[in-house]
Amino acid sequence: MSIRKIAVDFEVFGIVQGVFFRKYTQKKAKELLVRGWCKNTDKGTVAGQLEGEEKQVQRMKDWLRTTGSPSSRIDKVEFKNEREIKDFSFDSFKITH
Secondary structure (H helix, E strand, O other): OOOOEEEEEEEEEEEOOOOOHHHHHHHHHHHHOOEEEEEEOOOOOEEEEEEEEHHHHHHHHHHHHHOOOOOOEEEEEEEEEEEEEOOOOOOOEEEOO
């Protein structure tokens, strides 16, 4: 039985810029072996994409909803375009600009 791999796009709203949110997101993603990327947006949010084993991506989604960085305030998180994937598009989790 193969392990299901999924990808999902996300956007985090609240106080998530200037509070090391991307750095903590990258650290947590690496802990969970989740791949993808995140970046600050012009709207004051952090957006990105997650890829990984379904269970690990679900854990990462929960972390984005409830934890974030110590100084952040998460008002809401939108997850879109969740889909099953055959192969990974990314080899790690990166912060982009």
